[in-house]
Amino acid sequence: MTRGIDHIGMTVPSIEEATAFFQEAFGAEVSYDVQRxxxxxxxxxxxEKQLGLPEGTSIIHMRLLRIGDGPTFELxxxxxxxxxxxxxxxxxxxxHFAFYVDNIEQASERFEAAGGSLLSPPHSLDDEEDGPHNAGVYGKTPWGSLVELIKYPxxxxxxKGSEAPRWTPPKN
Incomplete structure (x- = not known):
């Protein structure tokens, strides 16, 4: 039986720079380095066989980060x-992956202050996700990966007939 997503893997140009970005933007904490x-x-x-890597590819650094109450990030x-x-x-x-945030304006400011760039201002959500306080926005990390900030309080x-509600992190 599957319990949930354990971690999300992401290749970055520099683990130290990516760690600093995720710490500043989202309060990430370092769990540990798998490969130093x-x-x-x-x-x-x-x-190459185990990870499906192209011939000649090497991994010089792997780090796990914890961000809030979601899965771990493996950089x-x-x-x-x-x-x-x-x-x-x-x-x-x-x-892309999405971070659930309580204050999208504040989270957007932190994202940009950390070096990310938003693709638009925060906007309302559509259809089933629509609500007066629900909002989302996409942005890019300093190295170009797509990230979404979302809230649907x-x-x-x-x-009708939906089989499973989406997972939402608990309130602190």
Missing amino acids: PEQEPMAGDEV FELGTEPDKEPLRISDIGIH DGVDYP
Whole structure:
């Protein structure tokens, strides 16, 4: 039986810079480093097979971050250049993650102060997620990954017959 999402993996250009961004923007805390820069890089046939890496790719730093009451973030820093730019919504694959925030204006300010850039001002949500206090906004991290800030304190109007309400972090 699946209990939930344990962690989300993300390749970043610099773990130290990404850590500083997530700490400033979202209050992230470091759990631990799986792979430290002073260790021999993770590389070779076995690592490539286990992680589906292209031949010659190495991992020089891996760190787990805890942000609020959600899954852990596992950051990867490669010893080689990444193959592509960060995904967009128009690309196949996981292209963004969303942080539930209580105050979207304040969270937006922190996001931008940490070096992120919002794609628009915060806006109302649509359809089942619509409510007078519900809002969302997309932004990009300093390295270009897409992040969403969202809040829906007025709840979600689930369609009749909906099988499962969406997960929402508990209030502190």
